[in-house]
Amino acid sequence: MTYGSLTRRASGQLLRAVVTCCALTTGMNGAAEAKAPATPAETRAELLKKLSPAEIMQVGDEAARAGDYERAITVYNQAIEAAPSADLWFRVAWIYARLGKKQIAADAYVMTLQYDPKHARAHEELGLLYLENKNREKAAQHLRLAVEADSGLWRSHNVLGVLADTSGDSGAALAHYQAALAINPESAQVLNNLGYSHYLAGNLDQAEQSYQQALVLEPGNRAARVNMGLLHARRGDYPRAVEVMGAAMDKAKTHNDIGYVALQNGDMEVAERLFREAIRLSPSYYETAHQNLARVIRAQADEARAVAAR
Numbered sequence: 362m363t364y365g366s367l368t369r370r371a372s373g374q375l376l377r378a379v380v381t382c383c384a385l386t387t388g389m390n391g392a393a394e395a396k397a398p399a400t401p402a403e404t405r406a407e408l409l410k411k412l413s414p415a416e417i418m419q420v421g422d423e424a425a426r427a428g429d430y431e432r433a434i435t436v437y438n439q440a441i442e443a444a445p446s447a448d449l450w451f452r453v454a455w456i457y458a459r460l461g462k463k464q465i466a467a468d469a470y471v472m473t474l475q476y477d478p479k480h481a482r483a484h485e486e487l488g489l490l491y492l493e494n495k496n497r498e499k500a501a502q503h504l505r506l507a508v509e510a511d512s513g514l515w516r517s518h519n520v521l522g523v524l525a526d527t528s529g530d531s532g533a534a535l536a537h538y539q540a541a542l543a544i545n546p547e548s549a550q551v552l553n554n555l556g557y558s559h560y561l562a563g564n565l566d567q568a569e570q571s572y573q574q575a576l577v578l579e580p581g582n583r584a585a586r587v588n589m590g591l592l593h594a595r596r597g598d599y600p601r602a603v604e605v606m607g608a609a610m611d612k613a614k615t616h617n618d619i620g621y622v623a624l625q626n627g628d629m630e631v632a633e634r635l636f637r638e639a640i641r642l643s644p645s646y647y648e649t650a651h652q653n654l655a656r657v658i659r660a661q662a663d664e665a666r667a668v669a670a671r
Contacts, residue, residue: 414444421452430456447477454486463490481511488517497524508540515544519551526558534558549579557588560595568592583609590615594622599631613643617650624657629664633657 412420421436434456441449454469467490473483488503501524507517522537538555545551556571569592575585590606593599599619606615620635636657639650 414440414446417443418449418452425452425456430460445476447473447480447483450476451480451483454483458486458490463493466490479506479510481507481514484510485514485517489520492520497527500524512540513544515541515548515551518544519548519554522551522558523554526554526561531558531562547578549575549582549585552578553582553585553588556585560588560592565592565595590619591622594619595626597626597628599623599628599635603635613639613647613650615639616642617647617653620650620657621653624653624660629657629661633661 417436417440421433421440424430424433424436434453437449437453437456441453450469450473454466454473457463457469458466467487470483470487470490473480474487477483484503484507488500488507491497491500491503501521504517504521504524507514508521518537518541522534522541525531525534525537535555535558538551538558541548541551542555552571552575556568556575559565559568559571569589572585572589572592575582576589579585586609587606590602590604590609592602593605594602602619602622603615606619616635616639620632620639623629623632623635633654636650636654640647640654643650
């Protein structure tokens, strides 16, 4: 998926596409006879022509709040034809994103930025769409522009923190998570991400504190429970790790993942036992556990040869 810049001519093309899409969705028939009695929709359209663009946008907002997205799109399109603006294009984009029409939504967000290059929410939403499409570079670019335009966007800070962590920049990650929590201190999602950032940096006590805070806010938060299990495994408390993780995910995967941590810890016998249990529990051939078990057996054989050569 490519979300490129749009010219004013392309704006008209996109608007026609949006109108066509809406017409197909609502079942409009362009071949209706001219002499047929006016439908309620046609009557409403005539009434809208008597309103100002701001009043038309208000009508669209009311339809959107009521969940009548098709009517909202139709009304917003009429307002755009009268007086296009960044706010109108953003509304169109937001609705199409909620309807699952991601490409139309992305193009409409781009149009929003044509009219207002510093529209923070448009940068945020477009950045999140790029992230869904696994374009991390473009995602980061738009999310950075979003927080530059509005530092109060906690979702942008949170995702920028994740992107920084995966790039190995723990300092930037922590700064973004702290900014996100300053805005939304009761987000279990941000607290879990902050905990994982501490985990990656080896700060296990701080990681545990963040996971605990996340679980106080959302006791059923699966990600925080899984990460807490990994933390117990990192500390070598494998039974506790299996108990915590096993309550949140598949038992076979639990044993495999904890076995991998044991392998990293150098606890080869524990790792072997966990991988064998993962294979036993799996209802089908568990290729990953078999591969990990093979790694343990090779490592044990290498260690045995090294001892024999001394």
